[in-house]
Amino acid sequence: MDDEVLKTEYHDVITFCNNSSSQLAGYGDIQQVLAETMVDSESQPDTLFIVSQDSRKEMVFHMQGIVLEVALPPVRGNNTNNQRVSVNQLQQSVTIVGLDSNCQFTDALAAISCLLDLLSQLEANRIRASQQMRTGHGAQVTFRNRLLTPSHMVNEEDVVVLPVAIDPHNMLSKELQPNKFSFTEDSKVSLEKYNRTPDGQYIHTIDLDPCVFCPGQVINRLDSMALMSTVGASLVQLAEMASRSREVRRPLPRKRRQEILKMA
Numbered sequence: 001m002d003d004e005v006l007k008t009e010y011h012d013v014i015t016f017c018n019n020s021s022s023q024l025a026g027y028g029d030i031q032q033v034l035a036e037t038m039v040d041s042e043s044q045p046d047t048l049f050i051v052s053q054d055s056r057k058e059m060v061f062h063m064q065g066i067v068l069e070v071a072l073p074p075v076r077g078n079n080t081n082n083q084r085v086s087v088n089q090l091q092q093s094v095t096i097v098g099l100d101s102n103c104q105f106t107d108a109l110a111a112i113s114c115l116l117d118l119l120s121q122l123e124a125n126r127i128r129a130s131q132q133m134r135t136g137h138g139a140q141v142t143f144r145n146r147l148l149t150p151s152h153m154v155n156e157e158d159v160v161v162l163p164v165a166i167d168p169h170n171m172l173s174k175e176l177q178p179n180k181f182s183f184t185e186d187s188k189v190s191l192e193k194y195n196r197t198p199d200g201q202y203i204h205t206i207d208l209d210p211c212v213f214c215p216g217q218v219i220n221r222l223d224s225m226a227l228m229s230t231v232g233a234s235l236v237q238l239a240e241m242a243s244r245s246r247e248v249r250r251p252l253p254r255k256r257r258q259e260i261l262k263m264a
Contacts, residue, residue, distance in 0.1 A: 065096025
């Protein structure tokens, strides 16, 4: 894609999404973070959530970027190396980059740092997230989450049917048991595509197949942040892997699975 075309599309997506009050770039300094957010340490055991001071609901933040890499399974049975892969190692990830010419992306990265600092101030352990930003064409950020959620971390109302597209060979079915793992709404990636019409308006299609997304496309991501205490591990950064604009469904945040947010 031509650089100028990419810059134009990037600008258009950011402009279209700027109406959201939860733009991550709007929390680029600690004063703004402290003025509008707070940490909920009581709703779930061993878990800290970023919530709105006004509504006390879990904050879901918007961040725009250019897709660098998308890793969404299916899990297949043709392992030619005969290597057993742990269910805990099955992850989904999305890596996005920003353009140097746009401060929205760097402001969003600064906001992530502020939110990490806010969470880590309440715990003795530092969050395992790199704070170094790569110079060059643009910084990048990778969001990861595990494909299946350990049952002890699951609310029953969040359990959904595992899509056949993810498990075409039924490799994971035996793991979906009450005392083992579940597939939850938080791990179901919903994709929404916006197309600009000749008159400058936008129309969108939801629930697209993930394969329609490829490197170089501009996307809007939604992510929430929390800290979770896990057995035998330090507190780690959580980032919900959601891709559709939506309201938080309940006044109190849900317990989420362990995920790691990395910045390179």
